[in-house]
Amino acid sequence: MKILIVDDDRLICKSLRVLLQRESDMEVTGTALNGAEAINACRKELPDIVLMDIQMPIMNGIQATREMKLEWPGLHVMMLTTFKDDKNIRLAIQAGAAGYLIKSTDVSNMAQKLRALVTGSTVLDAEVLKELTSPSRGKELKLLTPRETDICTLVAEGFSNREIAEHLFISEGTVRNTLSVILDKLHLRDRTQLAIYYLKR
Known part of the structure; x- marks a missing residue:
């Protein structure tokens, strides 16, 4: 897989x-940078994954992610940043990022996390999950069937559609159709937003 690294710190790159x-x-x-x-760079190289910082000059990572996802919907964006506040996390996810990691954590297994991202899994740092998780319960979840x-x-735990199908003994088509119904009920865009929403509640 082809990877583009975006960070204004040359040493990190x-x-x-x-x-x-x-x-x-x-x-x-x-x-x-x-x-x-x-x-x-994306227009020239057409990478599979962009490893993206947030705070950068000229254009920040959230703005860049939003524009990239409009031009290349299938592009996988992993945020790698020092920011772990709720606002930046949500803005990044809303822009289209499917992963969010904090620079202070161990990145030795970065390759494994990027592979998971490409398979469709949502990859969130433990600190990010802690920030997003709250004890409140959403009334909307009561609209869902068992x-x-x-x-x-299972989506919140990072399972792919195939893994969900195998776990629940149903077809992948049923998983896809059910996910569409869930997203419609909860007024969400995709499985990444669903995972965040579910974990928060």
């Missing part, structure tokens, strides 16, 4: 490149 280039199935196609550079609730739980 270099370190991540060295770390990921060790993986036989990964190729770092380039680095960018801000969101505008990242968009131009089967829909089971699927929500």
Whole structure:
């Protein structure tokens, strides 16, 4: 898989490149120092994954993610930042990021997390989950059937559609159809927003 690293700290870009280039199935196609550079790099390299910082000059990571997802809906964006506040996390997810990691955590298993991202899993740092999780319970969840609730739980735990189907002894088509019904009931856009919503409640 082709990876673009975006961070205004050149040392971080270099370190991540060295770390990921060790993986036989990964190729770092380039680095960018801000969101505008990242968009131009995507047009040239067409990466599979963008590893994105948030706070950068000229164009920040959230703005860049939003524009990238409009131009390349299938692009996988993983935020890697020092910010773990609720506002930045939610803005990143709403912009289209499917993963959110904190720089202070161990990134030695970064390759594993990026592979999970590509399979459709939502990858959230433990500190991010803690920030998003609250004891409140959403009244909307009471609209879900027991089967829909089971699927929500497995989505929140990072299961793919195939894994959910195997776990619940149903077809992948049934999982996809049920997810569409759940998203419609809860007025959500995709499985990443569903995972965040469910964990928060």
